Amino acid sequence: MEKKNLKFYIIKLLDILYKIYKLFYFKNKIINLRREILNYNYKYHVLNNSNILDYQYDKLIFKLKKLENLYPYLKNKYSSTKLVGARYKSLTFLKKIYHKIPMLSLNNVFNEQDLFKKFLFPINKIIKKLNFCCELKFDGIAINLLYKNGILISAATRGDGIIGENIIKNILKIKSIPHTLKGKNFPKNLEVRGEIFITKKNFKKLNQQRFDKYKLFSNTRNTAYGILKMNKNVDKKIFNLLNFYSYGIGFIDQIKFSNQQEILLKLEYFGIPISKYTRIYSSYYKIINFYKYFKKNRNLLPYNIDGIVIKINDVKKQNILGYTNHAPKWAMAYKFPSQEKLTLLKKIIFQIGRTGVITPIAYFNTVNINGVNINFATLYNINEIIRLNLKIGDHIIIQRCGDVIPKITNVVINKKFLKRKTNILIPTLCPSCNSILKKTTNNILYCKSGLFCKDQLKAYLKHFVSRDAFNIYYLGEKLINKLVDKNLVKNTVDLLNLNNHILSKIDNLGNKFINKILQSLKNKKTITFNKFLFSLGIPEMGTISCYYISLFFKTLENFLNTNLIELCSIKNIGKKTSLSIFNFISKKDNINIIKNLLKKIKIIYPIKISKKNYFYQKKITITGKFMFITRYNLVKKLKILGAVIHTQISKKTDLLILGTNPSSKLLKANKLNIKIINENKVFSLFQKYK
Structure with missing residues (x-):
């Protein structure tokens, strides 16, 4: 028992x-x-x-x-399932503005099955016999226009749905947006919701003329966004290239509407531009046909669209269904699949990265997707070649959606395309140093030669001079490649020992530029411990890992004398990272390089931070712009003094550092009674703890 x-x-x-x-x-x-x-x-x-x-x-x-x-x-009220946009600092000069009614986003579906399952079927269980308003989904920037007594008084981006950025100065320059409403009996307050976009013709015109100093834009959405946020005295003609269509309203008083169609017609009566392609359907099949028609013919439209929007037409029924914190339950964006193009695979090049991993890169005949010319795509590893059964000469489908890295989705099997195909030879030797390649259990190829492999050395040196490591100016990718190819630099110590005699051996390198490089190297006498650790290029170690490790060990000596058990005990450092560090410090060649680096530079250790300093272990958030210091250097100095930098304001925040044009963080800090100091106070404290 x-x-x-x-x-x-x-x-x-x-x-x-x-x-x-x-x-x-x-x-x-x-x-x-x-x-x-x-x-x-x-x-x-x-x-x-x-x-x-x-x-x-x-x-x-x-x-x-x-x-x-x-x-x-x-569950958390700050979870991404509850928020609309990004509650982050503004990157521009623009001031904040509150929407009278939250400007929510839309839920998305990408196929018929999800449209029925996630939208139409749940609605039909609650409300029968519905009409739907089907509209085009413009690929632009959502904005909110506020008219008071018929006069446009403010304009804002969506922002986080509650607070947007005030862009009224630039909105007033756009011809298609009326400054005053037409007709009679305007509501006292009217929020007009719509989309700013640029037509394909105007986009082409903009890039052809270049407007002198303006950059070449890559796609229509980024172009509209870039123009809207211009803060300089620019040619007003550039704003004439933008267009606006309204798709609804936010806050309104005095007038009530019975349906979405009536809202759009009233907006048109007031002189607000609306799309002519809006349709009302009660049949599921007609909605699908509307979608299929524009999916097939979207390239014939003068502007880019990325799908359709389906809304319940009846406003009372909209109110019955209501909203989530993120989006209305009565509307859904039915998006088109990503743009795809057919092209010919020309060759595969196997590229060696900093850690020795071999990555196949596919090169193909140039295709243009969403305004961007593409002629290569990463295949990640040889598993992708095997999965797609790729051969040189294959006709392949290239997919690109959301302006991200292109991807080969599949190979087109067709009798027309059966000729002149060649198998892809998976390398057994490193393309750079000819050493025998190793293969992991996951079929990942890698070169074990380390810095004796020139391609690995080049990639590592680029990492070494990067901003998050030694931050050495004027040593770019092309120059590093030449130095390695000519055997003038074989390690990081050689790079720091560069002199006029060595640099003069590089073709087309003038004396002025050589002097700039040498001055940059001369200025690099100190480095913080976390950046030094990052500069070593240890696999699995990112900037955050290096920061935690620097705080844990406090000195390089402690770090080099550690063991696997101690490494595994560090908070926020995983087993994989611990093993990678231990393997690195176990090799004599790595220790010798570190010793030689210490002859050239001095490490600033966290142990030297005075615990009595004002910033030590304070949880600090930063907002706004600063006159005499960049955000990057401000964070760097605060970390050296032992501060903990947070991107968001919370009850745990100890201090807000305030610059000009602050974000909504200032309002939140005031509500939570968080201490606020300005740039002058920060500098006086920096001088005190220098």
Whole structure:
């Protein structure tokens, strides 16, 4: 009996332990997913430079929603499933402005099955016999125009859905946006929602004329965004290239509407431009046909669209369904699949990276997708060649969506394309140093020669001089390649020992430029410990890992004398990184290079930070622009003094450093009674702790 009881309690204990493990595992998974999505939001909404496909982003959101629903106690009001845009600092001169009604985003689907499953079927369970308003989804910048008594008084970008950036000065220069409304009986306040875009013809005209000093734009969306945020005295003609169409309203008083179609007609009556392609359908099949028609004929339109928007036409029924924090439940964006082009595969080149990993690069006949000429794509590893069954001479489909790196999706099998095909020879020797290549269990090829391999050396030296490492000016990729090819530089010490005699051996390198290089090398006498660690190019070690490791070991001597057990005990450092570090410091060649580097430079250690300094271990957030220091150098100095830099304001924030044109962080800091200091105060403190 006792044995049975013991067995029962052991099973129960194991069950509890498993549940605890499961909780921590999924908690970490949710946190990591939120970080990843926030990073993509930042790139899209702030930098305007997305590097993920729409459907991939939606998969991440869906995955996060699923996990949050499974573990509701891990839900967070700041989660990406609750936010619209990116709550980050503004990168421009623009001031902030509040929308009277939140400017929400739209949920997306990419196929008929999801459209029915995620939108039409759930709605039909609640409300029967619906009419839908189908509109084009313009590939531009969403804006909010506020008219007071018929006069345009402000204009803002979407921002985070609550606060946008005030772009009224540039909006007033766009011809298609009326400064005053037409007709009679205007509402006292009217928020007009719409899209700023540039036509294909005007986009081509802009790039041909170049407007003297303006850069060559890559696509229409980025062009519209770039023009809207111009802060200089530019030729007003450039704003005439922009167009505007309204797709709805935000806040309105005095007037009530019964449906979406009526709203659009009233906007047109007021003189606001609307699209002529809006249609009302009650049939699911007609909606699909509307989508298929514009999917097939979108290239005939004068502007770019990336899908259609389907809205419930009846406003009362819209209100019944309501909203989530992110998007209305009564509307859905049905997006087109990514643009694809057919082309011919010419060759595969195997490229060697800094860590020795071999990456196949496919070169093909140039194709133009969304205004960008593309003639190569990364294949990641040889598994991709095997999966696609690629051969030289194949006709391949190139896909590019969201202005990101192109991808080969598949090979076209056709009797017309069967001639002149050649098998791709997977290398057994390194293309650079001819050493025998090794293969991991995952079929990843890599060269074990390290810095004796010229291509690895070139990639490593580029890493060594980068901003997050030694930050040496004027030593660019082309110059490094020439120095390595001529055997003038064989390691990082050789690079720091460059002199006039060595540099004069490089063709087309003038005396003035040589002097700039030498001066830059001369100025590089000190480096912070975390940057020194990053400069070593240890696999798996990024800037954040190096920062935590520098704080843990405090000196290089401690770092070099560590062991695997100690490395694994460091917070935020995984087993893979620990093993990579241990392997690196176990090699004599690496230790010799470090010793020689120490003869040229001095390391600034965290241990030298005075714990009495004002910034030590304070959680600091920064907002606005600064007159006498760049954001990068400000963060660098604060970290040297032991500060912990946060991108967001929270209750745990100790200090906000305030520059000119601050973001909404200032309002939040005031609400939370967080201490605020300006640039002058920061500089006086820097002088004190110099």
